[in-house]
Amino acid sequence: MLFRRFAIFIYAILILVPLTMVVLTSMKTLEQTFDNPLGIPTDGLIVENFINIFQEQTMAGYFVNSSVVTLFSVSFTLIFAAMIAFGITRLNDWKGNVLFALFTIGMMIPPQVNMVPLYSLILNLGLTNSLLGLVLVNISSTIPVAVFILTGFMKTLPKELLEASTIDGAGNWRIFTKVVVPLSLPSLSATAIFLLVMHWNDLLYPLLFITDNAYKTLPLALLDFQGQYSTNYPMLFTGVLIASVPMVIMYIFLQRYFVAGMTSGTVKG
Amino acid sequence: MKISKSIYLFFIPGLVLYSIFFVFPTLSALFYSFTDWDGISADFNFIGFENYQRAAAGDSIFMKSVGNNLEFMFFVAVFQTLVALVFAIFLVKNTKFNYFLRALFFFPTILSSVSVAFIWAFVYDPNLGILNQLLSLLGLEFLTQNWLGNGDIAIYSLAFTQVWFHAGQMLIIFVAGLHAIPNDLYEAAKIEGASRWQIFKKITWPLLAPSATIVIAYTTIQSFQAFDLVFALTGGGPNYSTEIIATYIYSIAFRGYDFGYASAISVIFMGIIALITYIQFKVLRSNRVSY
Structure with a gap:
């Protein structure tokens, strides 16, 4: 028992x-950090680093870029993957299985594997330094995991329901939008959160395709700060806080959904 | 039941994007791996298996990155699974306090790799870092280290950071797995007078096998995807001691402009992942039980 409490205490620390x-560091000056890295900030600095970072960097722009890319990537991945999952569930035969395998095999291939040819493709399509390019690549890279989670869920829906709707003369699109989507909301919201965290935090694709400050997202901008500020941790951590705020706020309020969503990518259904 | 042919339309938008931006690049990696393409000029030559021979025969950095990647993967898989399992058992009861602790341990998962990299660059900083300060404070000066600058231990410092980052996520999977084990098995075992170790060995562990399979498989894939973290924390240094396959591919392609060779390494990388995934499923599938 004592060991248990001790271990939990250490982990929490x-x-x-x-x-x-x-x-704390984001509220200090660089000198204070060097003098007393572990201490409580002494001067009334609090927001000065925030003001500085907004003056020195186009933070608002990075924030907007991240938001736009994340919003479109999550929405379209979700819509396209839900349609595919519905198609696979509805076919329910060898063709469905082949399509399921085709899409989900993408989960086993890390994006770093095809970054080289993907870069050439994006370059040839003229989609470097473009938010549209990021969104298109994001959607394609997360369709596999979204199809995996959503198909797992839709297969658990009662077959009779779909059949009854078909007999009532409802077309596929009607069954999808009026029956399957409403019933799949728990799985859709879990998938949405999983995708939200992935796309908001993604570094690889912006690193590959974006060089113009006007199109940089927060993680890439943060990485650049390392070059500019070197070991100026107060500024780096101010950046970290700004980049993390949206996820942290959502995590506090939607904690249950986050935990369900972030693990649904790893567990079936 | 006859289904309208319109069902095939549902696949089109996703399939088009997936084919262009995922399937096509993956296949063209194979194509480019037989060329000497530099990534910029329009023409290139087919050079057969030359890139593969170069990787297998004389590229010591490539060999090193494969070794580092396997070491990193092994350390993370073992350590992360162990931490997640032990704390899942500690926090299995659904009390308010345990909910809070699970949420706390899960928290790092929602941060970006770049943020986590900055946080740990600060923790490991040889002069300012909390870690060395803490060790000095405890009178353990002899343990202070340049955690990321010392090539002998940097890969372990990175692996520890990776575990800090994702163990909470695996913990939740184990908690879900533990909750799925029927309670009467435990009660029966207690009545029979089984010891806690016996209960763990005979009930908890075998019935947790599906969760363990998921955790280990997922941890492995994640450790290959640790590109962001390594790239932002050490960039593969010092002296290639933390170079993993993904960071090596990046530097060959985007610093050396040797796209043909980078593609060949990518294909080998894919082969390694496929092999490890296959071995894992073989091994983990064989120790499944049901009661």
Whole structure:
């Protein structure tokens, strides 16, 4: 029992201390950080680094880019994957199985594997330095996991329901929008959160395709700060806080959905 | 039941995008791996298996990156699975406090790799870092280290960060797995007077096998995808001691402009992943039980 409590205490410290450091350091000057890296901020600095970072960087622009890319990537992945999952469930034969395998095999191939030819493709299509390019690649890279989760769920829906709707003369599109989508809301929302976290935090694709500051997303902008600010941790952590705020706020309010969503990518259904 | 042919229309938008931006690049990696393409000029030559021979025969950095990647994968898979399992057992009861702790341990998962990299660059910083300060404070100066600058331990510092990042997610999967084990098995075992170790060995562990399969498979894939974290924390250094396959591909392609060779490495990378996935499923599938 004692060991258990001790272990939990250590783990909690391991999570809490680095996170607290981020918040405290973002309120310090660089000198204070060097003098006393672990201490509480002494001067009334609090928001100065935030003001500075917004003046020195086009933070608002990065924030908008991240939001636009994430919003469109999540929405369209979800819509297209739900349609595919519905198609596979409805076919329910060898053709459905082949299509399921074709889409989900993508889960086993990390995006780093095809980054080289993907870069050439995007370059040839003139989609570098374009948010549209990012969205298209994002959708294609997360369709596999979304199809996997949603098909797992839709297969558990009662068959009679679909058959009854067919007999009533409803077309596929009607059955999809009026019956299957409403019933799949729990799975759709879990998938949406999984995708939200993935797309908001993605570094690889912006790193490959974006060089113009006007189109950079937050993770890529953060990475650049490392080049500019070097070990100026107060500024780096101010950036980290700004980039993390949307996910943290949502995590606090939608915690249950986050936990369900972020693990649904790993468990069937 | 006859289904209207219109069902095939449902696949079209997803299939078109997936084919163009996923299937086509994956296949063209294979094509380019037989060329000497530099990624920029329009023409290139077919050079047969030369790129593959180069990787297999004389590229010591490539060999090193494969070794590092396997070491990283092995360390993360073992350590992360162990941490997640132990704490899942500790926090299995659905009390308010345990909910809070699970949510806390899960928290790092929602951060971006770049943020996590900055946080740990600060923790590991040889001068400012909390880790060295803490060790000094405890009178353990002799343990202070340049955690990311020392080539002998940098890969382990990275692996530890990866575990910090994702163990909470795996913990939740194990908790779900534990909740799925019927309670009467435990009660029966207690009546029979089984020890806690016996209960773990005979009931919990075998019935947790499906969750363990998922955790280990997912952890493995994640450890190959740790590109972002490694790229932002060490960039593969010092002296290639943290170079993993993905960071190596990146530097050959985008720093050396050797797209043909980078494609060949990508294809080998895919082969390695396929092989490991296959072995895992063989091994993990064989120890499944049901009561």
